[in-house]
Amino acid sequence: xxxxxxxxxxxxxxxxxxxxxxxxxxxxxxxxxxxxxxxxxxxxxxxxxxxxxxxxxxxxxxxxxxxxxxxxxxxxxxxxxxxxxxxxxxxxxxxxxxxxxxxxxxxxxxxxxxxxxxxxxxxxxxxxxx
Amino acid sequence: xxxxxxxxxxxxxxxxxxxxxxxxxxxxxxxxxxxxxxxxxxxxxxxxxxxxxxxxxxxxxxxxxxxxxxxxxxxxxxxxxxxxxxxxxxxxxxxxxxxxxxxxxxxxxxxxxxxxxxxxxxxxxxxxxxxxxxxxxxxxxxxxxxxxxxxxxxxxxxxxxxxxxxxxxxxxxxxxxxxxxxxxxxxxxxxxxxxxxxxxxxxxxxxxxxxxxxxxxxxxxxxxxxxxxxxxxxxxxxxxxxxxxxxxxxxxxxxxxxxxxxxxxxxxxxxxxxxxxxxxxxxxxxxxxxxxxxxxxxxxxxxxxxxxxxxxxxxxxxxxxxxxxxxxxxxxxxxxxxxxxxxxxxxxxxxxxxxxxxxxxxxxxxxxxxxxxxxxxxxxxxxxxxxxxxxxxxxxxxxxxxxxxxxxxxxxxxxxxxxxxxxxxxxxxxxxxxxxxxxxxxxxxxxxxxxxxxxxxxxxxxxxxxxxxxxxxxxxxxxxxxxxxxxxxxxxxxxxxxxxxxxxxxxxxxxxxxxxxxxxxxxxxxxxxxxxxxxxxxxxxxxxxxxxxxxxxxxxxxxxxxxxxxxxxxxxxxxxxxxxxxxxxxxxxxxxxxxxxxxxxxxxxxxxxxxxxxxxxxxxxxxxxxxxxxxxxxxxxxxxxxxxxxxxxxxxxxxxxxxxxxxxxxxxxxxxxxxxxxxxxxxxxxxxxxxxxxxxxxxxxxxxxxxxxxxxxxxxxxxxxxxxxxxxxxxxxxxxxxxxxxxxxxxxxxxxxxxxxxxxxxxxxxxxxxxxxxxxxxxxxxxxxxxxxxxxxxxxxxx
Numbered sequence: 001x002x003x004x005x006x007x008x009x010x011x012x013x014x015x016x017x018x019x020x021x022x023x024x025x026x027x028x029x030x031x032x033x034x035x036x037x038x039x040x041x042x043x044x045x046x047x048x049x050x051x052x053x054x055x056x057x058x059x060x061x062x063x064x065x066x067x068x069x070x071x072x073x074x075x076x077x078x079x080x081x082x083x084x085x086x087x088x089x090x091x092x093x094x095x096x097x098x099x100x101x102x103x104x105x106x107x108x109x110x111x112x113x114x115x116x117x118x119x120x121x122x123x124x125x126x127x128x129x130x
Numbered sequence: 131x132x133x134x135x136x137x138x139x140x141x142x143x144x145x146x147x148x149x150x151x152x153x154x155x156x157x158x159x160x161x162x163x164x165x166x167x168x169x170x171x172x173x174x175x176x177x178x179x180x181x182x183x184x185x186x187x188x189x190x191x192x193x194x195x196x197x198x199x200x201x202x203x204x205x206x207x208x209x210x211x212x213x214x215x216x217x218x219x220x221x222x223x224x225x226x227x228x229x230x231x232x233x234x235x236x237x238x239x240x241x242x243x244x245x246x247x248x249x250x251x252x253x254x255x256x257x258x259x260x261x262x263x264x265x266x267x268x269x270x271x272x273x274x275x276x277x278x279x280x281x282x283x284x285x286x287x288x289x290x291x292x293x294x295x296x297x298x299x300x301x302x303x304x305x306x307x308x309x310x311x312x313x314x315x316x317x318x319x320x321x322x323x324x325x326x327x328x329x330x331x332x333x334x335x336x337x338x339x340x341x342x343x344x345x346x347x348x349x350x351x352x353x354x355x356x357x358x359x360x361x362x363x364x365x366x367x368x369x370x371x372x373x374x375x376x377x378x379x380x381x382x383x384x385x386x387x388x389x390x391x392x393x394x395x396x397x398x399x400x401x402x403x404x405x406x407x408x409x410x411x412x413x414x415x416x417x418x419x420x421x422x423x424x425x426x427x428x429x430x431x432x433x434x435x436x437x438x439x440x441x442x443x444x445x446x447x448x449x450x451x452x453x454x455x456x457x458x459x460x461x462x463x464x465x466x467x468x469x470x471x472x473x474x475x476x477x478x479x480x481x482x483x484x485x486x487x488x489x490x491x492x493x494x495x496x497x498x499x500x501x502x503x504x505x506x507x508x509x510x511x512x513x514x515x516x517x518x519x520x521x522x523x524x525x526x527x528x529x530x531x532x533x534x535x536x537x538x539x540x541x542x543x544x545x546x547x548x549x550x551x552x553x554x555x556x557x558x559x560x561x562x563x564x565x566x567x568x569x570x571x572x573x574x575x576x577x578x579x580x581x582x583x584x585x586x587x588x589x590x591x592x593x594x595x596x597x598x599x600x601x602x603x604x605x606x607x608x609x610x611x612x613x614x615x616x617x618x619x620x621x622x623x624x625x626x627x628x629x630x631x632x633x634x635x636x637x638x639x640x641x642x643x644x645x646x647x648x649x650x651x652x653x654x655x656x657x658x659x660x661x662x663x664x665x666x667x668x669x670x671x672x673x674x675x676x677x678x679x680x681x682x683x684x685x686x687x688x689x690x691x692x693x694x695x696x697x698x699x700x701x702x703x704x705x706x707x708x709x710x711x712x713x714x715x716x717x718x719x720x721x722x723x724x725x726x727x728x729x730x731x732x733x734x735x736x737x738x739x740x741x742x743x744x745x746x747x748x749x750x751x752x753x754x755x756x757x758x759x760x761x762x763x764x765x766x767x768x769x770x771x772x773x774x775x776x777x778x779x780x781x782x783x784x785x786x787x788x789x790x791x792x793x794x795x796x797x798x799x800x801x802x803x804x805x806x807x808x809x810x811x812x813x814x815x816x817x818x819x820x821x822x823x824x825x826x827x828x829x830x831x832x833x834x835x836x837x838x839x840x841x842x843x844x845x846x847x848x849x850x851x852x853x854x855x856x857x858x859x860x861x862x863x864x865x866x867x868x869x870x871x872x873x874x875x876x877x878x879x880x881x882x883x884x885x886x887x888x889x890x891x892x893x894x895x896x897x898x899x900x901x902x903x904x905x906x907x908x909x910x911x912x913x914x915x916x917x918x919x920x921x922x923x924x925x926x927x928x929x
Contacts (some may be wrong), residue, residue: 078173
């Protein structure tokens with residue numbers, strides 16, 4: 001019985017994380033397109049708080065989703081960069097290659113998502129306790 | 131709550147870090163949060179966003195803007211103000227950052243944008259009082275009927291675009307510098323004008339002449355620095371009669387003021403800054419009987435280009451040409467009746483006055499036997515990431531003062547700081563609408579800036595050239611060197627009246643031309659200073675080619691604009707080679723190179739090697755010849771005088787080298803030594819610089835803000851100094867235009883760059899290759915917007 005409950009719990013956890021992950025991606029995209037640069041961070045934080053995710057789930061969903069969104073957007077925009085703007089800008093900012101620009105972009109998205117998710121989860125925990 | 135502390139602190143710290151510009155080695159890394167965000171920052175700048183759209187603007191009626199295949203806009207408006215509103219909008223949409231940087235540069239406000247690296251530049255500009263004079267100029271515009279509406283419409287157009295931008299739409303340069311676009315005003319418009327005047331009209335050699343007069347004997351001074359080049363071909367032909375009495379009317383424009391510092395004045399003549407060409411040929415000398423007009427102004431080249439090409443249609447005018455972003459109207463171009471162009475006159479319109487202070491407080495200075503108060507102006511230089519710098523500028527009767535040391539300060543009087551005495555915006559308005567030679571003369575009478583050579587041709591068959599603008603009349607003997615500022619008797623006596631300024635209409639020789647040479651010969655009643663600024667070879671070359679040919683066609687004019695013949699080399703090289711031959715100082719490789727040079731046609735073609743040898747040789751030859759002057763700190767004579775001395779005075783004492791006390795060298799000795807030095811210098815050239823002239827010259831077009839990699843780093847070009855195709859390292863023909871005054875006129879144009887100021891745009895530099903291959907685009911005025919298919923369209927409707 002316990003094993004079944006544990007499995008059910010794990011499945012729920014996985015499902016919840018997956019749902020959070022998908023919502024984080026969709027919400028970050030919308031917040032990024034229509035909001036300020038910090039819009040995706042606020043969205044992830046609020047989502048993690050409202051969904052009552054654990055710290056682990058939040059960090060995982062937040063970091064990977066925003067990292068992926070930033071990576072995907074950078075790759076998408078990079079494909080349209082006919083005038084090598086990213087390469088020239090990277091050179092101007094200390095000699096970064098286009099690949100390094102993508103890596104830095106992804107890393108910033110990843111860390112922002114991680115911290116947003118973490119803070120959101122803790123806020124959610126504090127609010128639910130009250 | 132405790133568990134909140136660490137993630138909240140980390141999150142806040144991280145977001146604050148991402149929201150902060152970080153100082154790195156004197157520069158600033160833009161706040162990475164928004165800059166690196168793929169939704170907002172640099173990633174959003176990779177696409178040019180050049181599309182069709184409609185918007186509601188501050189216009190009275192509907193305005194259509196149709197873009198052609200080169201992204202040249204054609205504005206169709208119901209009235210002038212609406213057309214200028216659209217022009218302001220387009221200037222901002224394509225050159226907002228350029229407009230901002232160039233006007234900041236003139237005003238001394240670059241440090242607000244860049245930081246501590248530009249403090250010295252800002253200090254210099256503040257000392258010269260450019261912003262203050264722009265404020266006065268903008269105020270004076272309001273005194274003239276119609277000006278305010280014109281300026282307001284243009285300014286509103288600029289701001290309509292600038293205010294429509296959110297961060298993701300900012301020009302990339304603003305994102306990199308992490309600075310928002312600023313509001314445009316009538317003062318910034320005046321600064322755009324001042325910026326052009328600074329670029330063209332700060333040439334003078336007062337201190338250099340003072341030094342030469344002090345350190346040389348009178349005999350040597352006259353020998354080295356004669357007043358006139360006997361081979362000179364002035365703009366106005368020598369047979370022009372000047373049938374008027376000289377007037378010395380007191381100026382009716384008050385001094386506004388300026389300042390410099392001694393170091394800044396040391397050599398305003400950068401050898402790279404080599405002027406412009408224009409000419410107009412009457413129908414008698416063309417193949418099809420229509421007059422032809424050509425103009426190629428030479429300026430510091432940059433990407434984006436200083437010019438923005440456009441066409442403007444209103445019920446009162448249809449005009450095509452180039453505009454200067456920041457200013458309304460077309461500056462050089464043609465309409466359905468006339469074509470016009472400009473070159474810089476290059477006259478010395480800046481004088482230095484030595485100030486005698488009462489004491490070390492430098493608050494009162496001597497003027498007409500009394501001590502009078504200097505006016506103090508506090509300048510606040512804001513510096514990005516650092517404390518505000520406060521500077522006090524002292525303004526005198528003459529202008530602002532530069533501080534070198536306590537009792538030897540100098541005040542600068544510059545024509546660009548004089549108040550407008552007529553409606554100077556009127557010049558552009560009138561010339562854009564002009565339909566004949568009378569209207570052209572009326573327009574140039576309104577030109578209130580340091581003088582330019584305004585050329586003209588019309589469909590009626592007239593051609594003309596006017597040296598237009600403000601030209602000071604000085605007391606006899608004044609203006610060439612440093613003047614005592616103790617007496618107002620040394621002040622300018624007034625300005626040359628417009629009707630007395632040099633001009634000519636339909637001369638018998640069948641053409642008019644200018645290439646920055648002296649405006650008139652010595653028979654002209656007013657003294658025109660600028661002998662070391664006036665160009666000595668291009669004008670002669672243009673006139674020789676126009677004299678000796680007939681049946682000109684537009685393609686012949688194109689070839690003439692790209693003529694690479696160096697008259698200076700043709701004058702000097704045979705004399706140098708003869709000296710080598712008679713001295714018998716050549717052997718081995720030297721013989722072969724001298725042989726190559728002896729067969730050279732004096733063409734500075736990019737694939738030719740001979741110009742490399744000549745250029746290196748001439749530098750060595752000049753250095754060895756003028757060692758005495760260099761040692762004394764005296765300026766070198768002009769190059770035409772060098773040629774004369776080599777030809778006519780081969781035993782001159784200046785050929786004797788200072789370092790060889792035991793021997794007295796002659797011209798032949800110096801020719802031999804400098805040739806040997808040239809061979810060494812040639813072998814020391816780096817990379818493939820020694821391959822040909824284009825590689826040696828290393829032409830480039832840098833980005834306006836000198837962002838590495840955003841410009842064109844190397845361009846293989848022909849031409850050079852003293853050559854009609856005056857393309858030097860980073861300076862050269864910034865716009866080439868040839869107009870055939872048929873009815874309607876046809877034109878052939880090009881410029882090095884592209885229409886867009888956005889580095890991501892395909893139009894940022896799409897005309898470059900075509901330009902340097904010597905090709906032109908044929909254009910004609912497109913009166914009917916329905917008769918052609920635009921590549922994109924903007925529609926502006928009134929509120």
